[in-house]
Amino acid sequence: MSIAVPGDSAATGPAPLALLIPGGHGQLGSDLATLGVAYGSVSAPGSAQLDVTDVAAVRAAVDDLADTARAAGRAPVVCNAAAYTAVDAAESDVDGATAVNSLAPGLLAQACARAGVPLLHVSTDYVFAGDASRPYEPTDPTGPRSVYGRTKLAGEEAVSASGADAWIVRTAWVYGGTGRNFVKTMVRLAGERETLSVVDDQRGSPTWSAQLAAGLLELAARVAGGRGPAQRVLHCTGSGRTTWCGLAKAIFTEIGADPERVRPCTTDQYPVPAPRPAYSVLSDAAWRAAGLTALPDWRDALGTFFAEHKESLLAGR
Ligand SMILES: NC(=O)c1ccc[n+]([C@@H]2O[C@H](COP(=O)([O-])OP(=O)(O)OC[C@H]3O[C@@H](n4cnc5c(N)ncnc54)[C@H](OP(=O)(O)O)[C@@H]3O)[C@@H](O)[C@H]2O)c1
Numbered sequence: 001m002s003i004a005v006p007g008d009s010a011a012t013g014p015a016p017l018a019l020l021i022p023g024g025h026g027q028l029g030s031d032l033a034t035l036g037v038a039y040g041s042v043s044a045p046g047s048a049q050l051d052v053t054d055v056a057a058v059r060a061a062v063d064d065l066a067d068t069a070r071a072a073g074r075a076p077v078v079c080n081a082a083a084y085t086a087v088d089a090a091e092s093d094v095d096g097a098t099a100v101n102s103l104a105p106g107l108l109a110q111a112c113a114r115a116g117v118p119l120l121h122v123s124t125d126y127v128f129a130g131d132a133s134r135p136y137e138p139t140d141p142t143g144p145r146s147v148y149g150r151t152k153l154a155g156e157e158a159v160s161a162s163g164a165d166a167w168i169v170r171t172a173w174v175y176g177g178t179g180r181n182f183v184k185t186m187v188r189l190a191g192e193r194e195t196l197s198v199v200d201d202q203r204g205s206p207t208w209s210a211q212l213a214a215g216l217l218e219l220a221a222r223v224a225g226g227r228g229p230a231q232r233v234l235h236c237t238g239s240g241r242t243t244w245c246g247l248a249k250a251i252f253t254e255i256g257a258d259p260e261r262v263r264p265c266t267t268d269q270y271p272v273p274a275p276r277p278a279y280s281v282l283s284d285a286a287w288r289a290a291g292l293t294a295l296p297d298w299r300d301a302l303g304t305f306f307a308e309h310k311e312s313l314l315a316g317r
Pocket of ligand 1: 045
């Protein structure tokens with residue numbers, strides 16, 4: 001992956017990192033694992049290796065990280081990429097979503113607090129109501145409208161209440177080379193349908209998981225160097241904004257398909273179990289004010305993503 005690692009202090013900083021990445025096989029987790037090796041050692045277990053709802057397993061993993069990191073002169077950091085991300089399924093599986101999104105972050109944060117290990121926890125635009133008319137700041141009132149959003153907000157609250165040295169990073173509209181996502185779905189549908197209707201009245205900022213991972217690692221290096229931002233809740237997404245329809249047209253363009261085959265429709269015309277925020281744009285002003293690198297414009301990022309992944313995406317559809 002030819003992503004530049006911003007603010008890579010591993011080569012010059014005081015201590016390399018020892019990263020534990022629960023959810024290490026997901027979209028974000030796998031990119032964190034790939035890019036994390038530039039910063040130090042990486043352990044990126046999937047759910048089969050580390051179930052974040054298992055309190056004993058979580059404690060053992062964090063204690064082990066702390067012990068082995070310190071013995072090796074590395075700075076331990078946990079970056080939690082595990083989540084219940086099936087937004088529609090969560091509406092009818094409240095217990096499942098609560099276990100992973102609400103209770104597990106609390107367990108992880110308590111284990112980090114006990115072991116003196118800093119924690120980066122990833123959250124979502126869905127904690128907001130989505131009825132704003134300007135980008136959401138981290139301090140704006142929350143108001144989730146879905147089970148997924150409510151359980152993720154409860155996870156944030158559990159992390160904040162844990163006493164851990166923790167930062168919560170909200171992101172949105174994530175796609176990457178691993179797992180299922182909107183970009184892959186559009187590539188597949190471009191090969192299956194002559195035209196398709198895509199929602200054009202929800203606005204947000206597409207975020208390439210590899211660029212988000214690079215941003216989180218920049219933050220991890222800062223935190224490990226004792227220079228973590230004063231603000232504990234931050235937003236990090238691709239720059240700029242579009243609609244799902246705008247994103248779909250850009251995807252068609254990237255694969256050489258006619259973007260006019262993508263037709264705009266309204267949210268009402270595409271009913272799904274979980275309500276989506278109409279406006280999901282997150283302000284990265286606090287992220288930039290903390291001296292962290294803003295992510296590139298979403299459209300440029302999509303072009304770079306396709307330059308790396310187009311062949312495999314077309315072959316796999
Ligand atoms: N995708 C988006 O558009 C989006 C938008 C905003 C925020 N986010 C947030 O970004 C973060 C990363 O999301 P993502 O897109 O990378 O999601 P993802 O691809 O669905 O990855 C989530 C991972 O969580 C793991 N997981 C689920 N239950 C677990 C458990 N009990 N124990 C351990 N691991 C468990 C899964 O592991 P296995 O695969 O090994 O089962 C999965 O790989 C999450 O916090 C999510 O809420 C995502």
